[in-house]
Amino acid sequence: MNNILFFVTISATLLLPQSSANAYAECPKHEEVEKPRPELFVFVGKKVSIEYFNPNESLEQPKQDGSEECQVEYIVLDAGFKAKYKVIKPVFGNVSSKYINFKFYTHWGEVQLPKGKNTLLFIHHWPNKNVSAKYLYHDVQKTYDGNWGICGDPYFIPPEKINSKRPDHYAFRKPPSKLKFIKKTHKIPKWVENEYINEMYPTQYFKVKGRKAKCQGYGYLVEELFEIEKKGAWQLAWLFTDPNEANSNAQ
Incomplete structure (x- = not known):
């Protein structure tokens, strides 16, 4: 286990730019700000599309000037999927759109995605993004x-x-x-x-x-x-x- 942890640590270090270590030292510490809770959208949706994307394609580049806007780089260890579903039946929340776009994040890739055409979905909604509650969904059928x-x-x-x-x-x-x-x-x-x-x-x-x-x-x-x-x-x-x-x- 220690060897595995050592390998992961080294691998993650190699993936970061050479300047990242300095960025962590130079970036000032910020007070933790309580993040707003998302709204919850629960609905039966019909799958329109799901496609893979690399969540690490656009990593935030750390600034080296020590300013308050300094942000350190990070790596997402999950696979990302962009999904679009047609809303068939709202169950909870202000689900007013005909279609909803959101993202899935899974640790083991496609095997952890919904398999059916119609699925009960639980979506965390913020003003600028929608993210599926991790590993939480049910493929459903009509009565x-x-x-x-x-x-x-x-x-x-x-x-x-x-x-x-x-x-x-x-x-x-x-x-x-x-x-x-x-x-x-x-x-x-x-x-x-x-x-x-x-x-x-x-x-x-x-x-x-x-x-x-x-x-x-x-x-x-x-x-x-x-x-x-x-x-x-x-x-x-x-x-x-x-x-x-x-x-x-x-x-």
């Missing part, structure tokens, strides 16, 4: 009554595998309810290895035959998914916490 939901229980963990290293952060959720989906049978993605099929497609919610899974008619609507994630997802919890209350509790 016969015109709503959207997900088959089964995406939070399911086999009881024998729940422990201190893998706790059930969503234990508070209610069981999936009866839903009637238009499309019941789906191909199991190639990236799902055979040994994980029973965990990802448990028999109480799916009938698996070969590499196909048939929904048994239970799941969560997108509104229910949002309420669950609002309480259980670390990517959203801070948006629904009163900072003044948090500070008073810490004292």
Whole structure:
């Protein structure tokens, strides 16, 4: 492990310009300014496009004059993807646009991107940018009554595998309810290895035959998914916490 850390440190150093070390020494320290919280947009979106971009293409160049505007260079270790989705159904937030452009950042590349055409998305919105909440989305499908939901229980963990290293952060959720989906049978993605099929497609919610899974008619609507994630997802919890209350509790 130490050898790996040493290699990463050396590699990162080589990627920076020769002057970067001096820039860190010359740049004055700034007082930390509390960043404004983003708005949260939650909606069902239909994929229009997703394309890779290098988040390190336009690194901020450090100034060498010691001025207050001095900024040090940094390296983003995640892959970046520019996405465009058509808004099919707003769920939360002031989602008024027909299309929304935003960015995904993932540590393992495309494998961590949504696979379906229609996805429940959680977008952090600032005045000048939109960024997807990291690793937080649900590929969803349409129900016969015109709503959207997900088959089964995406939070399911086999009881024998729940422990201190893998706790059930969503234990508070209610069981999936009866839903009637238009499309019941789906191909199991190639990236799902055979040994994980029973965990990802448990028999109480799916009938698996070969590499196909048939929904048994239970799941969560997108509104229910949002309420669950609002309480259980670390990517959203801070948006629904009163900072003044948090500070008073810490004292």
